[in-house]
Amino acid sequence: MSMQTDDRYNTLEKSMKKLSYEKNALIEVLHSAQETFGYLGIDTLKYIAKRLKLPYSKVYGVATFYNYFRLKPKGRHNVVVCLGTACYIKGSDKILEKIEQRYGIKAGETTSDEALSILTARCFGSCSLAPVIVCDDVIKPKTTLESSTLEIEEMIK
Amino acid sequence: MIREKVRVKSFKINDICVTGQSNQTILEVARDNNIEIPTMCYLEGLSCVGSCRMCIVEIKGSHEPTPACTAKIKEGMEVTTSSPQIEAARKMILSMMFSERSHVCSTCVANGDCELQSKSVELELEHSEVPYLNQRFEIDASHKNFVNDPNRCILCTRCIRVCDEIEGAHALDLAGRGLNMRIVHDMDEPWAASQSCTSCGKCVYVCPTGALYEKDISEEEVIKKRGIITELIKNRSQR
Numbered sequence: 001m002s003m004q005t006d007d008r009y010n011t012l013e014k015s016m017k018k019l020s021y022e023k024n025a026l027i028e029v030l031h032s033a034q035e036t037f038g039y040l041g042i043d044t045l046k047y048i049a050k051r052l053k054l055p056y057s058k059v060y061g062v063a064t065f066y067n068y069f070r071l072k073p074k075g076r077h078n079v080v081v082c083l084g085t086a087c088y089i090k091g092s093d094k095i096l097e098k099i100e101q102r103y104g105i106k107a108g109e110t111t112s113d114e115a116l117s118i119l120t121a122r123c124f125g126s127c128s129l130a131p132v133i134v135c136d137d138v139i140k141p142k143t144t145l146e147s148s149t150l151e152i153e154e155m156i157k
Numbered sequence: 158m159i160r161e162k163v164r165v166k167s168f169k170i171n172d173i174c175v176t177g178q179s180n181q182t183i184l185e186v187a188r189d190n191n192i193e194i195p196t197m198c199y200l201e202g203l204s205c206v207g208s209c210r211m212c213i214v215e216i217k218g219s220h221e222p223t224p225a226c227t228a229k230i231k232e233g234m235e236v237t238t239s240s241p242q243i244e245a246a247r248k249m250i251l252s253m254m255f256s257e258r259s260h261v262c263s264t265c266v267a268n269g270d271c272e273l274q275s276k277s278v279e280l281e282l283e284h285s286e287v288p289y290l291n292q293r294f295e296i297d298a299s300h301k302n303f304v305n306d307p308n309r310c311i312l313c314t315r316c317i318r319v320c321d322e323i324e325g326a327h328a329l330d331l332a333g334r335g336l337n338m339r340i341v342h343d344m345d346e347p348w349a350a351s352q353s354c355t356s357c358g359k360c361v362y363v364c365p366t367g368a369l370y371e372k373d374i375s376e377e378e379v380i381k382k383r384g385i386i387t388e389l390i391k392n393r394s395q396r
Contacts, residue, residue: 055328058327
C-alpha cells in the first residue's frame with residue numbers, strides 16, 4: 001500500500017498538522033503514530049522525520065530511548081508477566097523463563113509467526129493474586145509453571 | 158529577544174583572583190588564566206554537554222561537584238579545581254569509562270593517540286576500580302573510508318555535535334539507553350547506506366578514542382586532527 005492511499009498516514013498527517021509541525025512536538029507525534037500503526041516502523045519514522053524537518057538519527061534516537069515506543073509489530077496475542085516484588089518472590093521470574101524457553105524468544109520480543117509477544121511489567125496492583133500473568137488484558141491469578149503455559153496455549157489457539 | 162547584558166565578573170579559582178565575562182563558563186575562564194582542568198567530551202568550538210563529568214570542580218557552598226564546562230561564572234564564587242575528593246571522583250569516572258566496553262590499547266588502532274589513554278596516564282589510573290563489563294557490539298565497516306567500532310566508544314558525543322553544528326548534516330545520534338546506548342547513522346543503517354552522511358570525516362578527526370577511525374591504516378599512521386575543528390570555527394567566525 002502506498003503512503004498516499006494508506007489512511008493511517010492521513011491520520012498521522014492530521015495529528016502533525018494539529019501540532020503545527022513543531023519540531024519539539026516529536027514525542028507527541030510518535031505517540032499518535034504508535035497509536036495509529038500499533039508500532040513505529042522505519043518507514044513511519046522516516047516519514048515523521050521528513051514532515052517535521054528533523055534528522056533521521058534524531059528521530060530514531062528519541063524512538064529508541066523510551067521503552068514505551070515499539071519499533072517492531074506486536075504479536076496477535078500478548079502475555080505480560082508481572083515482575084513486581086510480590087510476584088517475583090512467588091516465582092514469576094521462573095514463569096517468565098519457562099515461557100521464554102517454550103517460545104524461544106526473550107521478553108519484549110515477538111515470535112516469528114507473530115502469534116505471541118512476551119512483555120513484562122513492574123506491578124499490576126494485584127499482589128494478593130501473585131504470581132500474576134496477563135493474557136490479552138485478562139488477569140490470570142496465582143499461576144504456576146504449568147498453568148501459565150496452558151493459559152497461553154489456550155489464548156493463541 | 159531580550160539579551161542579557163554581558164558583564165565582567167570577578168571570582169576565585171584555587172584562591173587566584175580571576176575575571177571573566179558573565180556568559181563564560183568556569184572552564185573557559187580557567188583556560189584563559191592557564192589553570193588546568195582535565196576534560197574529555199569538551200572540544201573547543203563545539204557546544205558543551207557536560208556528559209563525561211571529567212571537568213568537575215568544587216564550588217564553595219555547593220554540596221556536589223559541578224562540571225566546569227557547563228557552569229556559568231558567578232560574582233564572588235570560590236572554585237577549587239583539585240582536591241582529594243575531586244581526584245578520587247575523576248578516577249572513578251575514568252574507571253567507569255574503561256569498564257563499560259572493551260578498551261584494550263594493545264589491539265587498538267588509536268594506541269598512542271587516544272585521549273582516554275593519555276587521560277589515564279595523566280590521572281595515574283593503573284587499573285579500573287570497578288569490574289569490567291566488556292559489553293559487545295557489532296562493528297560497522299561498511300563505509301569505504303571509515304569504520305565505526307562501538308566497542309571503543311565512550312559516548313562523549315563529540316562526533317554527533319561536530320556533525321550537527323559544523324557539518325550541518327546531523328547524520329549521527331545516540332540510540333537506545335543505558336548500557337546499550339550507541340552511536341547510529343540515520344535509522345541505525347550501515348554507514349555506507351546513510352543518506353545524510355557527507356563522508357567529510359570530521360567525526361573521525363574529533364573522536365577521542367579509536368571508535369571512529371580511517372580504514373586501511375596502521376596504528377603508526379593514525380592522525381587525529383582534533384585541533385582542525387577548533388581552527389575551522391575560528392576561521393568561520395572571522396568572515
